[in-house]
Amino acid sequence: xxxxxxxxxxxxxxxxxxxxxxxxxxxxxxxxxxxxxxxxxxxxxxxxxxxxxxxxxxxxxxxxxxxxxxxxxxxxxxxxxxxxxxxxxxxxxxxxxxxxxxxxxxxxxxxxxxxxxxxxxxxxxxxxxxxxxxx
Amino acid sequence: xxxxxxxxxxxxxxxxxxxxxxxxxxxxxxxxxxxxxxxxxxxxxxxxxxxxxxxxxxxxxxxxxxxxxxxxxxxxxxxxxxxxxxxxxxxxxxxxxxxxxxxxxxxxxxxxxxxxxxxxxxxxxxxxxxxxxxx
DNA sequence: TCTTGACCTCAAGTTGACTTGAATTCGTAG
DNA sequence: CTACGAATTCAAGTCAACTTGAGGTCAAGA
Numbered sequence: 001x002x003x004x005x006x007x008x009x010x011x012x013x014x015x016x017x018x019x020x021x022x023x024x025x026x027x028x029x030x031x032x033x034x035x036x037x038x039x040x041x042x043x044x045x046x047x048x049x050x051x052x053x054x055x056x057x058x059x060x061x062x063x064x065x066x067x068x069x070x071x072x073x074x075x076x077x078x079x080x081x082x083x084x085x086x087x088x089x090x091x092x093x094x095x096x097x098x099x100x101x102x103x104x105x106x107x108x109x110x111x112x113x114x115x116x117x118x119x120x121x122x123x124x125x126x127x128x129x130x131x132x133x134x135x
Numbered sequence: 136x137x138x139x140x141x142x143x144x145x146x147x148x149x150x151x152x153x154x155x156x157x158x159x160x161x162x163x164x165x166x167x168x169x170x171x172x173x174x175x176x177x178x179x180x181x182x183x184x185x186x187x188x189x190x191x192x193x194x195x196x197x198x199x200x201x202x203x204x205x206x207x208x209x210x211x212x213x214x215x216x217x218x219x220x221x222x223x224x225x226x227x228x229x230x231x232x233x234x235x236x237x238x239x240x241x242x243x244x245x246x247x248x249x250x251x252x253x254x255x256x257x258x259x260x261x262x263x264x265x266x267x268x269x270x
Numbered sequence: 271t272c273t274t275g276a277c278c279t280c281a282a283g284t285t286g287a288c289t290t291g292a293a294t295t296c297g298t299a300g
Numbered sequence: 301c302t303a304c305g306a307a308t309t310c311a312a313g314t315c316a317a318c319t320t321g322a323g324g325t326c327a328a329g330a
Contacts (some may be wrong), residue, residue, distance in 0.1 A: 025169060047259045099192075171326045172324095
């Protein structure tokens with residue numbers, strides 16, 4: 001059999017054993033069996049964990065991730081929902097672009113306080129609801 | 136004076152009063168005074184909060200945000216550090232692009248389980264340390 | 271004047287994502 | 301065969317980022 005010992009999974013993914021157990025508790029991954037007490041995993045778990053890591057770094061909660069990819073035996077993928085998530089990520093990407101530009105700008109701007117800088121203010125003012133009173 | 140009542144800040148930023156108080160507790164923002172008991176803020180707080188929201192959505196902790204922008208009176212911005220952060224965000228953007236593509240792909244892919252799909256696997260395998268044993 | 275609604279303080283509770291600790295059990299190297 | 305290292309369970313702890321609750325205070329309108 002070509003199962004992976006938990007130790008190998010730990011080493012290759014960088015997750016700690018307790019994290020793997022935790023993920024199993026919440027049914028994000030599953031182990032294929034035991035050798036003695038030690039969990040053994042199917043090699044695919046490596047990909048699953050990579051996907052989980054990627055999604056986490058994208059700001060998704062484990063619940064959301066489970067919703068996107070959870071349940072190995074999921075018969076019919078919620079394709080529409082996946083596309084929706086992809087679109088949300090696109091929004092996120094644009095937001096990050098904004099933030100990156102903002103940071104770049106703050107780093108380059110000669111204004112003493114960033115709040116004094118015009119284009120910095122412009123970058124941020126978008127997200128605000130207009131006040132009823134004058135600005 | 137043109138100070139903003141906390142109620143207005145709440146309405147215009149979407150933060151709850153308790154959040155504003157919390158941010159003040161941890162010195163992320165400051166209030167300019169009180170009217171009766173009610174906190175009053177300088178209008179700039181709106182920009183600060185927009186920046187905080189943006190940064191949070193980018194995955195930064197409040198601590199990190201405080202590190203980047205905290206302390207109104209910060210005399211010398213850590214420009215190098217800001218550029219570094221900007222670069223990190225760029226990495227994050229690329230990662231998100233990957234995830235978006237992955238999701239798109241999974242949504243479009245005819246393979247019954249996403250783990251069965253070749254290009255899906257290829258997208259993920261990058262992040263894994265090579266195993267000493269055969270794959 | 272009196273009521274009401276939105277704020278106040280302070281402590282404690284919540285959620286997500288794990289980690290830590292104590293007591294235990296394997297499988298392998300010696 | 302025995303000791304060791306690494307994994308096991310289960311409960312409890314931790315950290316960030318807030319929210320909630322109890323009890324209190326104000327300022328504006330009927």
